[in-house]
Amino acid sequence: MQIGIIGLPNSGKTTVFNALTRGRVETEAFSSGKLEIHTAMVDVPDSRVDALSKMFKPRKTIHARVQYNDIAGLARGIGEKGGMDGNRSAALTTGLLNQIVQNDALLHVVRVFEDPTVPHIEETIDPARDLEILDTELILSDLAVVERRLNRLDAGLTKGGGTPVEREQLRSEQALLRRFKPQLEDAKPLRDLELNAEELRLMKNLALVTAKPQLVVFNTGERAVKNPREIVDYQHSKTVLAALQGKLEMELAQMSPEDAAEFLKEYGIEEPGLAKVIRLSYALLGLQSFFTVGEDEVRAWTVPVGANAVDAAGTIHTDFARGFIRAEVISYTDLIAAGDMVEARKRGLLRLEGKEYIVHDGDILNIRFNV
Ligand SMILES: Nc1nc2c(ncn2[C@@H]2O[C@H](COP(=O)(O)OP(=O)(O)OP(=O)(O)O)[C@@H](O)[C@H]2O)c(=O)[nH]1
Ligand SMILES: [Mg+2]
Structure with missing residues (x-):
C-alpha cells in the first residue's frame, strides 16, 4: 500500500512525512518547484502484534507496512493566474502526475498554522481556500485526461476496426467517461461517484487522481484541534479528515521512546499522529490485518475488508x-x-x-x- 503526500508549498508535507516515518528530511520554506520524492516504509503500529510476539517469542516479528511518498513540486503553476481562471494550463506536469497516480490513496496536507516566518503562496491562512486550490488542480488534470481519452475513443469508434468484443469494451469506456466529464466540469471529484467493479476495471489504466481516497490532514501547528470539521467541513465520499500538529509531531517522532512518552504527557496528546493517521488510512482504504503465528515468525498481513x-x-x-x-x-x-x-x-x-x-x-x- 502506498500513500502519496500532496499539498500546497509550505503546508508542511515534508514535516508530516518526517512525523510519519521518523525521518529527518530537511524541511525548508519553498523547497517546492522541483519534482522531488522522498519515500519511506513504515511499520503499522499494532499492539496485537506486540502481544502475539510476547506469547510466541518468535525469531522474527513483522508488522504490516505502508509506504509514504512525499511528493514535492506541486507549486508549479498553482497560484499563477496566467490569464482567465479556468484558462490556466494544467499545472500538473506529466512527471508529477505520474508520481501521484502510483499511490493507492492521497494524504492532502492543508496549512492551518500561523507563522509569519513561513511564507504562503496566497499570503493569508485560509484552509478552505487552500483545499479548493489543490482540489481544482486535480480536477482539471482529470478533466484533461478524460477529454483526451474521449477524443481518442470517438475517433477510434468512428474509424471502425477491432473485434465486436473490443468495440463493445470501447463503448463501455466511452459511456463511463461521458459520466465522468460533467462531474468534473461541476468541480466535483470522481471519488464521489458510485462505481462498480467493472467500471473500476475500465478506468484502471487512466491517470485519474480525484478517484483516489483522500485523507485530509490539517496541519494546526501550535494549536491542538480535536474535531477537524471545525476547521473545514469538507464532505466527500472516500474522504477522512484529521488534525495534526505537524512540527510537534515531527519532533516527537525523532525522540527516544522515553522522551516521547514524557512529551505526550506534557502536551496532553492522547495518541501520536503516526498511529492515528495510519489507523485512518487503513480504514479509508478498506484494509484490515490478519496474523500468522509460530516460533519462527509472528507476522501481520494486510487484506481488504x-x-x-x-x-x-x-x-x-x-x-x-x-x-x-x-x-x-x-x-x-x-x-x-x-x-x-x-x-x-x-x-x-x-x-x-x-x-x-x-x-x-x-x-x-x-x-x-x-x-
Ligand atoms: N510554526 C510551524 N511551522 C511549521 C509547521 N509545520 C511546518 N512548518 C514550517 O513550514 C515550513 C515548510 O515546511 P515543510 O514541511 O518543508 O513544507 P512542505 O509542504 O514540504 O514544503 P514544500 O516541500 O516546499 O512544498 C518549514 O519552515 C517548517 O518548519 C508547524 O506545525 N508549525
Ligand atoms: Mg517538502
Whole structure:
C-alpha cells in the first residue's frame, strides 16, 4: 500500500512525512518547484502484534507496512493566474502526475498554522481556500485526461476496426467517461461517484487522481484541534479528515521512546499522529490485518475488508491460495483470553474454515494447503 503526500508549498508535507516515518528530511520554506520524492516504509503500529510476539517469542516479528511518498513540486503553476481562471494550463506536469497516480490513496496536507516566518503562496491562512486550490488542480488534470481519452475513443469508434468484443469494451469506456466529464466540469471529484467493479476495471489504466481516497490532514501547528470539521467541513465520499500538529509531531517522532512518552504527557496528546493517521488510512482504504503465528515468525498481513480465506492465503504465498485446503482460524481476542495455543485448542476455540470464509480483522490463520 502506498500513500502519496500532496499539498500546497509550505503546508508542511515534508514535516508530516518526517512525523510519519521518523525521518529527518530537511524541511525548508519553498523547497517546492522541483519534482522531488522522498519515500519511506513504515511499520503499522499494532499492539496485537506486540502481544502475539510476547506469547510466541518468535525469531522474527513483522508488522504490516505502508509506504509514504512525499511528493514535492506541486507549486508549479498553482497560484499563477496566467490569464482567465479556468484558462490556466494544467499545472500538473506529466512527471508529477505520474508520481501521484502510483499511490493507492492521497494524504492532502492543508496549512492551518500561523507563522509569519513561513511564507504562503496566497499570503493569508485560509484552509478552505487552500483545499479548493489543490482540489481544482486535480480536477482539471482529470478533466484533461478524460477529454483526451474521449477524443481518442470517438475517433477510434468512428474509424471502425477491432473485434465486436473490443468495440463493445470501447463503448463501455466511452459511456463511463461521458459520466465522468460533467462531474468534473461541476468541480466535483470522481471519488464521489458510485462505481462498480467493472467500471473500476475500465478506468484502471487512466491517470485519474480525484478517484483516489483522500485523507485530509490539517496541519494546526501550535494549536491542538480535536474535531477537524471545525476547521473545514469538507464532505466527500472516500474522504477522512484529521488534525495534526505537524512540527510537534515531527519532533516527537525523532525522540527516544522515553522522551516521547514524557512529551505526550506534557502536551496532553492522547495518541501520536503516526498511529492515528495510519489507523485512518487503513480504514479509508478498506484494509484490515490478519496474523500468522509460530516460533519462527509472528507476522501481520494486510487484506481488504471482505477478503476470503483464499485471498488471505494468496497474500502469504500464491501456492497457499492454489493448493488451499482449509484454514485453521482463531480470533485474536479468543487466543489472548485462552492464554496460549494449547489451552485455546483444549477449549475448542480453533475453527476449521473453507475457501469462502470471510476473514475478520484480528483473525489468526494457519493455512493448510497441498500443491
Ligand atoms: N510554526 C510551524 N511551522 C511549521 C509547521 N509545520 C511546518 N512548518 C514550517 O513550514 C515550513 C515548510 O515546511 P515543510 O514541511 O518543508 O513544507 P512542505 O509542504 O514540504 O514544503 P514544500 O516541500 O516546499 O512544498 C518549514 O519552515 C517548517 O518548519 C508547524 O506545525 N508549525
Ligand atoms: Mg517538502
